[in-house]
Amino acid sequence: MQESFVDSAPIRNLLDRAAGLDGDGGDARLKAIMRDLLEATARVIVRHDVTESEFWGAVKYLQDSAGEIGLIVPGIGLEHFMDLYMDAKDAEAGLAGGTPRTIEGPLYVAGAPLVEGPDVNLTVDPDDTTSLYMTGQVRGPDGEPVRNAIMHVWHADSQGWYSHFDPTKEQTPFNNRRRIKLGDDGRYAFRSKMPKGYSVPPGGATDVLMKAVGRHGNRPAHVHFFIEAPGYRQLTTQINFGDDPFAHDDFAFGTRAGLLPVPMRQGDSASITFDFEMQRAVDQEDEKFSTRARLEV
Ligand code: MBD
Numbered sequence: 001m002q003e004s005f006v007d008s009a010p011i012r013n014l015l016d017r018a019a020g021l022d023g024d025g026g027d028a029r030l031k032a033i034m035r036d037l038l039e040a041t042a043r044v045i046v047r048h049d050v051t052e053s054e055f056w057g058a059v060k061y062l063q064d065s066a067g068e069i070g071l072i073v074p075g076i077g078l079e080h081f082m083d084l085y086m087d088a089k090d091a092e093a094g095l096a097g098g099t100p101r102t103i104e105g106p107l108y109v110a111g112a113p114l115v116e117g118p119d120v121n122l123t124v125d126p127d128d129t130t131s132l133y134m135t136g137q138v139r140g141p142d143g144e145p146v147r148n149a150i151m152h153v154w155h156a157d158s159q160g161w162y163s164h165f166d167p168t169k170e171q172t173p174f175n176n177r178r179r180i181k182l183g184d185d186g187r188y189a190f191r192s193k194m195p196k197g198y199s200v201p202p203g204g205a206t207d208v209l210m211k212a213v214g215r216h217g218n219r220p221a222h223v224h225f226f227i228e229a230p231g232y233r234q235l236t237t238q239i240n241f242g243d244d245p246f247a248h249d250d251f252a253f254g255t256r257a258g259l260l261p262v263p264m265r266q267g268d269s270a271s272i273t274f275d276f277e278m279q280r281a282v283d284q285e286d287e288k289f290s291t292r293a294r295l296e297v
């Protein structure tokens, strides 16, 4: 069947009506997007001659995978696509520079303890592994220290599990999660226990999809950051350990050039020095987080 089947009058009529285009109600922008999404889906079905059984298999997959949608989205590259898209729009608008953004992932939890230096410790649960010391400075585009920043940090434990999302054991709430209030010099320092890279739950919907396309569901060990500060653009980023076996093979596409420091390992400790550069906020909106739904405890 030719793909032009989708352009036939009865099909166009169906897609128009399904998206509510024949009525005045609803949200015009949503209706236009819905119309295009339906048409794109119809085109894929015809182009690949998707059978009735395959179609319902896909519907069943979507139904069963809802609980892992936050993992599937980075796994299929769409969360990274959004970063590339925002980067491209920034470039078009003449906005460049600073620490690259990279994916938030699905495992942030709002409401972590707000702490101040000099001795910030993220890890409260016992974890018999290497200690991590991370230090650096948050600066603006002219090299000025960013004042009054809040740095949100979160990472996994040595088994690759995040507090609040750990099916193997109960971690203390907010283990390996803090909000660190920085001073006028923009400097930060914290210690914790080295994380291991995350792997998707075996046998889960993400794992099934990754295997079906001949991929794996592993991430290198990494540390997530949000940084917010008055007058600066909110930054969502992460560092991935440059010496991790998955440093250049991240199932979530979160690793980026400039965000792959190699920890200095010495005995049972490792240290990373990493400076962040924030962009200046163009307007108040820039300072804010996206309205993505996040677990709040
Ligand atoms: C993670 O820890 C993560 O950061 C992402 C993006 C996806 C799954 C687990």
Ligand code: FE
Residues within 6 Å of the ligand: 105, 107, 198, 222, 224
């Ligand atoms: Fe993560």
